Amino acid sequence: xxxxxxxxxxETHDEVNDSQLWEGGTPPMRASYGKLMMWYFLVSDAFxxxxxxxxxxxxxFSMPTWPEPDFVFAxxxxxxxxxxxxxxxxxxxxxxxxxxxxxxxxQEGHRxxxxxxxxWMFLTILxxxxxxxxxxxxxxxLIAAENMTVSQNPFGRHIADGVYLNADGSEAKNxxxxxxxxxNGESYLLHKHEGKFDVPTLRYTSGPYxxxxxxxxFGPKAFGALFFFxxxxxxxxxxxxxxxxxxxxxNAAGGLYAARKNGYEMVEKIGLYWHxxxxxxxFVFLVFYLL
Amino acid sequence: xxxxxxxxxxxxxxxxGLMLLGAITIVEVFVALLAKGHMIHGVEFKHGFGHYLYMAxxxxxxxxxxxxIVFYFMHMAYEVRGLVLSVLLPTTLLIWAIxxxxxxxxxxxxxxxxxxxxxxxxxxxxxxxKPTGYLLPGATYFKG
Numbered sequence: 001x002x003x004x005x006x007x008x009x010x011e012t013h014d015e016v017n018d019s020q021l022w023e024g025g026t027p028p029m030r031a032s033y034g035k036l037m038m039w040y041f042l043v044s045d046a047f048x049x050x051x052x053x054x055x056x057x058x059x060x061f062s063m064p065t066w067p068e069p070d071f072v073f074a075x076x077x078x079x080x081x082x083x084x085x086x087x088x089x090x091x092x093x094x095x096x097x098x099x100x101x102x103x104x105x106x107q108e109g110h111r112x113x114x115x116x117x118x119x120w121m122f123l124t125i126l127x128x129x130x131x132x133x134x135x136x137x138x139x140x141x142l143i144a145a146e147n148m149t150v151s152q153n154p155f156g157r158h159i160a161d162g163v164y165l166n167a168d169g170s171e172a173k174n175x176x177x178x179x180x181x182x183x184n185g186e187s188y189l190l191h192k193h194e195g196k197f198d199v200p201t202l203r204y205t206s207g208p209y210x211x212x213x214x215x216x217x218f219g220p221k222a223f224g225a226l227f228f229f230x231x232x233x234x235x236x237x238x239x240x241x242x243x244x245x246x247x248x249x250x251n252a253a254g255g256l257y258a259a260r261k262n263g264y265e266m267v268e269k270i271g272l273y274w275h276x277x278x279x280x281x282x283f284v285f286l287v288f289y290l291l
Numbered sequence: 292x293x294x295x296x297x298x299x300x301x302x303x304x305x306x307x308g309l310m311l312l313g314a315i316t317i318v319e320v321f322v323a324l325l326a327k328g329h330m331i332h333g334v335e336f337k338h339g340f341g342h343y344l345y346m347a348x349x350x351x352x353x354x355x356x357x358x359x360i361v362f363y364f365m366h367m368a369y370e371v372r373g374l375v376l377s378v379l380l381p382t383t384l385l386i387w388a389i390x391x392x393x394x395x396x397x398x399x400x401x402x403x404x405x406x407x408x409x410x411x412x413x414x415x416x417x418x419x420x421k422p423t424g425y426l427l428p429g430a431t432y433f434k435g
Binding site: 036042051055097111291 | 309312392
């Protein structure tokens with residue numbers, strides 16, 4: 001008899017509990033837990049990137065000269081010409097396109113259209129991968145052809161007007177016979193010959209060092225470190241984004257999110273992340289390439 | 292969720308976003324190249340008012356792009372006020388970070404010459420090579 005009474009009491013307890021269960025109701029801020037946490041992760045990530053970019057600004061302001069972006073970023077694949085900022089504009093467009101296809105994927109998700117989600121996510125992944133390819137080209141050019149590293153920056157700018165000198169101390173001449181002069185603020189790139197940097201000798205003709213002979217100097221070394229670290233950190237975000245987009249696209253194709261019947265919320269969450277990567281690029285583009 | 296928009300309206304927004312972000316980017320690059328003297332021979336904005344105007348334009352365009360991405364691509368415009376504020380208010384801390392660190396960077400730059408000069412300064416030893424510190428009279432020292 002004792003057994004029965006225990007069972008009975010247990011059943012009563014369950015009935016009470018069930019009636020007091022929270023039905024779910026409206027989630028805080030009317031966003032699901034996952035979406036809300038994605039937003040807060042992005043806030044923290046925004047602060048990380050802001051920290052890096054502000055460090056860039058502080059170091060740039062502390063230097064007497066800084067490499068000019070339109071001089072540094074002027075190479076273009078298969079073209080032997082000086083095309084300032086053209087390639088990075090192409091990269092920016094690739095990222096904008098991939099952001100737009102991501103919005104379409106999220107919209108198709110709300111309509112529970114599995115084929116649409118997979119199609120637009122595939123285009124987004126293609127965009128992300130293309131961006132990474134472009135970045136690989138940009139880095140390869142800077143490292144292999146122009147010899148920039150995290151601790152060495154051969155992109156400099158003259159601090160006064162002057163003239164280049166030959167090894168014997170006479171003024172160097174252009175092909176037409178005029179003296180090989182340079183202007184204050186003009187950019188230069190130190191080239192490597194047989195493993196050694198070819199550092200030209202010069203004489204200033206203006207400014208506080210007028211009349212003095214000097215060697216052309218390397219540019220601020222912080223430039224290389226900041227460039228590789230910040231664009232590398234952004235590129236790593238793009239790379240992880242491409243991985244997660246691929247996983248989620250495969251899940252969507254396999255019908256996992258259709259079974260959840262929540263409007264492909266996972267696609268919406270990775271969409272937030274992907275737009276954030278584009279958002280960060282807006283500011284990386286601003287400080288490294290435009291200003 | 293943008294639930295109150297029709298599918299056609301949503302698609303139109305995507306197209307508008309593409310055109311807007313693309314157009315702003317092209318204008319940005321054009322203005323940057325113009326300011327650096329690549330567009331019109333002899334025209335450049337590298338100093339003074341023109342330079343500040345150019346920088347303000349660049350920052351303004353970027354902030355507008357950021358606003359559009361966050362509010363329309365990330366649907367912030369359709370979230371409740373609490374979510375919007377909890378995400379956007381903390382970022383206002385960055386305003387002070389920018390002011391403080393840029394000023395600090397400028398101060399490093401301004402002192403660069405002074406620091407270099409101090410580093411290269413040779414301090415002459417006192418004549419006779421005798422120690423010239425502030426030695427107190429002998430009686431002052433404790434002799435245990």
